[in-house]
Amino acid sequence: xxxxxxxxxHEVTEMGQEVTLRCKPISGHDYLFWxxxxxxxxxxxxxxxxxxVPIDDSGMPEDRFSxxxxxxxxxxxxxxxxxxxxxxxxxCASGIQGGAETQYFGPGTRLLVx
Amino acid sequence: xxxxxxxxxGMFVQEKEAVTLDCTYDTSDxxxxxxxxxxxxxxxxxxxxxxxxxxxxxxxxxxxSLNFQKAxxxxxxxxxxxxxxxxxxxxxxxxxxxxxxxKLVFGKGTKLTVNP
Numbered sequence: 001x002x003x004x005x006x007x008x009x010h011e012v013t014e015m016g017q018e019v020t021l022r023c024k025p026i027s028g029h030d031y032l033f034w035x036x037x038x039x040x041x042x043x044x045x046x047x048x049x050x051x052x053v054p055i056d057d058s059g060m061p062e063d064r065f066s067x068x069x070x071x072x073x074x075x076x077x078x079x080x081x082x083x084x085x086x087x088x089x090x091x092c093a094s095g096i097q098g099g100a101e102t103q104y105f106g107p108g109t110r111l112l113v114x
Numbered sequence: 115x116x117x118x119x120x121x122x123x124g125m126f127v128q129e130k131e132a133v134t135l136d137c138t139y140d141t142s143d144x145x146x147x148x149x150x151x152x153x154x155x156x157x158x159x160x161x162x163x164x165x166x167x168x169x170x171x172x173x174x175x176x177x178x179s180l181n182f183q184k185a186x187x188x189x190x191x192x193x194x195x196x197x198x199x200x201x202x203x204x205x206x207x208x209x210x211x212x213x214x215x216x217k218l219v220f221g222k223g224t225k226l227t228v229n230p
Binding site: 055 | 149151157158159160161164205215216217218219220221222223
């Protein structure tokens with residue numbers, strides 16, 4: 001089975017540009033999570049979906065961030081306009097509901113905003 | 115509020131020895147799950163072990179075991195017979211589905227270095 005797939009793996013962009021991160025969850029998983037990892041704040045949840053519906057977006061920093069899940073096999077996280085403080089590693093994870101079921105993480109996208 | 119505390123920013127251990135990484139948690143939810151993840155320098159997050167709040171026995175997975183002390187709200191990871199490849203960041207996380215949330219709350223992590 002393929003794991004969670006994220007693209008691009010690395011992104012360098014200039015302040016003010018739009019950035020789109022992509023994620024393909026593991027087939028059959030009905031939960032999809034977007035996390036951000038920085039040295040200062042550690043790993044923090046941005047948003048998660050259940051059956052393609054956003055459930056908790058309380059971690060989304062501000063209106064510049066938006067996430068969509070148009071179908072069970074694809075999600076995007078968009079930053080528009082990007083700022084240097086958005087530089088971080090963005091992880092997508094997928095899983096199934098609750099209990100001992102863990103979340104499986106993708107390899108991450110390392111974003112650098114200049 | 116849910117919180118995970120990892121008090122050891124860095125730990126060192128000799129190859130083949132055992133090491134314990136500390137994790138304490140705080141939640142008012144009676145039902146919760148505790149997870150440990152490993153993040154090597156390559157950056158990926160690797161799931162290691164899970165402990166449920168109602169599990170009677172401590173979880174074990176190969177060389178990993180979880181020392182779960184519910185009254186103390188601690189969930190320490192024990193790695194036996196350390197290997198050089200165990201050098202990595204280790205994160206403790208909790209899922210406490212208050213209000214139905216499935217999100218994981220992570221600690222700040224502990225950087226483990228295994229010396230030859």
